Amino acid sequence: MKKIIKNICCIGAGYVGGPSMAVIAHKCKDIKITVVDINEEKIKAWNGDDLNNLPVFEPGLKEIIRECRGVNLFFSNELKKTISESDMIFISVNTPTKNKGIGAGKASDLKYIELSAREISKYAEGHTIVVEKSTIPVKTAQTIKEILSSQKEKELNNKNKSFSVLSNPEFLAEGTAINDLLNPDRILIGGEDSLAIDLLSKIYENWVPEKKIITTNLWSSELSKLVANAFLAQRISSINSISAICESTGADVAEVSKAIGMDSRIGKNFLKVGPGFGGSCFKKDILNLIYLCEKFNLVEVAKYWEQILSINSWQQKRISKIIVEKLFGTISEKTITVLGFSFKANTNDTRESPAIDICLDLIEEGANLNIYDPKVEKQEIERIFNKKLKNKIEIKKINISGSVKEACLNSDAILIMTEWEDFREIEWDKIYPLMRDPSWIFDTRRILNIESIDHNKFNIWSIGR
Numbered sequence: 001m002k003k004i005i006k007n008i009c010c011i012g013a014g015y016v017g018g019p020s021m022a023v024i025a026h027k028c029k030d031i032k033i034t035v036v037d038i039n040e041e042k043i044k045a046w047n048g049d050d051l052n053n054l055p056v057f058e059p060g061l062k063e064i065i066r067e068c069r070g071v072n073l074f075f076s077n078e079l080k081k082t083i084s085e086s087d088m089i090f091i092s093v094n095t096p097t098k099n100k101g102i103g104a105g106k107a108s109d110l111k112y113i114e115l116s117a118r119e120i121s122k123y124a125e126g127h128t129i130v131v132e133k134s135t136i137p138v139k140t141a142q143t144i145k146e147i148l149s150s151q152k153e154k155e156l157n158n159k160n161k162s163f164s165v166l167s168n169p170e171f172l173a174e175g176t177a178i179n180d181l182l183n184p185d186r187i188l189i190g191g192e193d194s195l196a197i198d199l200l201s202k203i204y205e206n207w208v209p210e211k212k213i214i215t216t217n218l219w220s221s222e223l224s225k226l227v228a229n230a231f232l233a234q235r236i237s238s239i240n241s242i243s244a245i246c247e248s249t250g251a252d253v254a255e256v257s258k259a260i261g262m263d264s265r266i267g268k269n270f271l272k273v274g275p276g277f278g279g280s281c282f283k284k285d286i287l288n289l290i291y292l293c294e295k296f297n298l299v300e301v302a303k304y305w306e307q308i309l310s311i312n313s314w315q316q317k318r319i320s321k322i323i324v325e326k327l328f329g330t331i332s333e334k335t336i337t338v339l340g341f342s343f344k345a346n347t348n349d350t351r352e353s354p355a356i357d358i359c360l361d362l363i364e365e366g367a368n369l370n371i372y373d374p375k376v377e378k379q380e381i382e383r384i385f386n387k388k389l390k391n392k393i394e395i396k397k398i399n400i401s402g403s404v405k406e407a408c409l410n411s412d413a414i415l416i417m418t419e420w421e422d423f424r425e426i427e428w429d430k431i432y433p434l435m436r437d438p439s440w441i442f443d444t445r446r447i448l449n450i451e452s453i454d455h456n457k458f459n460i461w462s463i464g465r
């Protein structure tokens with residue numbers, strides 16, 4: 001078996017594969033890393049001259065791409081060649097929730113993982129370490145192992161080959177991915193092959209202190225990723241449920257968060273109230289956990305985790321309802337400005353963004369929407385609504401604006417959905433003349449300093465207050 005890793009391949013050039021390989025390339029100059037993807041447009045964009053238009057927006061990413069691309073970091077569509085030359089292959093493909101068949105709505109669709117494993121099985125040469133990085137259900141490594149050991153695939157090109165499979169879940173959060181990758185709380189490596197574990201660990205040791213690199217068996221590693229996300233999501237649902245109590249009792253959720261977060265046993269992170277969690281992981285991972293519980297007949301445990309998801313949707317429905325109520329019970333033909341469409345600030349990712357469902361509710365109530373986001377592309381927002389809305393008249397109710405001012409023109413209410421820094425700096429006195437009276441602001445992220453806004457001009461609803 002090889003004693004040193006010289007060539008790494010990463011299958012999947014998305015939000016996980018792109019930034020995580022960029023950071024390994026940045027920290028390990030003697031390793032050649034090639035990120036491959038079946039999506040040719042994506043690879044073209046990763047290789048494009050305009051670093052402001054990379055497929056993934058992450059603070060700090062373009063600087064690393066500028067430094068490493070073409071030096072020891074490459075983006076390519078050549079799966080076969082890259083796989084055959086690699087000592088270690090990371091699988092970072094997407095694993096969306098299945099929408100039909102067994103486990104529909106809960107289980108993850110592993111077709112992209114399976115396809116990647118088949119490609120590795122076909123094209124790899126010599127001994128190859130295969131590392132699962134995608135968020136996956138527990139026991140996926142087993143599937144990968146089984147595919148890799150399938151004799152038929154091996155015989156296809158008759159090469160002597162062997163594999164070790166490791167689980168190395170990624171804990172980066174979008175918007176802070178580069179910092180999370182450079183300064184991880186821990187690196188988790190699951191597997192049985194101690195030499196393979198050691199080789200992967202050595203890569204991280206280039207910048208991560210050894211005591212932060214922990215090893216477990218494969219299943220603990222896979223399960224830990226789901227559980228970490230489930231616990232984080234649970235905190236958000238907990239504080240969001242309390243936001244509703246605050247609104248009814250006169251308490252302020254920001255004060256409650258601060259007060260409880262100072263208890264070191266609770267901790268201050270992940271207690272920010274909002275319109276519910278979005279992103280590609282939390283919902284999917286809790287659904288995976290629920291699916292797992294049901295499979296093992298752990299009905300009560302499944303029900304427990306289901307509740308985290310119900311509170312999340314309830315929070316979104318609650319916000320839509322409050323908007324309608326405040327605007328005299330009807331928003332039909334009224335214009336609502338939606339500021340922010342990504343699921344959180346500092347990312348262009350819209351997967352499971354709470355803005356999507358709230359916008360759909362408002363459209364259902366007959367409103368016209370002006371949507372503005374500083375990083376999400378117009379075509380992406382259009383793609384989402386073209387898929388979700390079948391009725392052409394409803395699609396016409398959505399207008400995607402190029403600036404905050406344009407989005408606020410003739411608007412009855414402004415709905416802040418994402419905590420972008422730009423929105424904290426809005427000069428509200430300049431916005432007021434553009435709007436219709438009475439002018440409302442709904443702040444679902446608690447970013448406004450409401451004392452500084454003229455209450456003679458604006459009615460303000462701020463979540464959890």
Ligand code: UDX
Binds near residue numbers: 174344
């Ligand atoms: C999450 C995990 O944090 C990360 O470790 C894992 O690898 C992937 O899933 P991500 O979804 O990118 O990362 O972002 P995160 O910062 O966790 O936010 C998720 C959602 O929770 C966002 O919609 C965010 O707005 C919301 N959130 C987060 C809150 O509403 N309140 C908080 O206090 C924190």
Ligand code: ADP
Binds near residue numbers: 113135
């Ligand atoms: P994540 O957030 O998990 O990174 P993304 O959807 O952003 O998810 O990225 C996953 C990437 O994996 C996509 O760009 C997709 O085209 C790519 N992909 C999926 N299946 C394959 C495959 N079999 N071979 C190569 N790339 C793949």
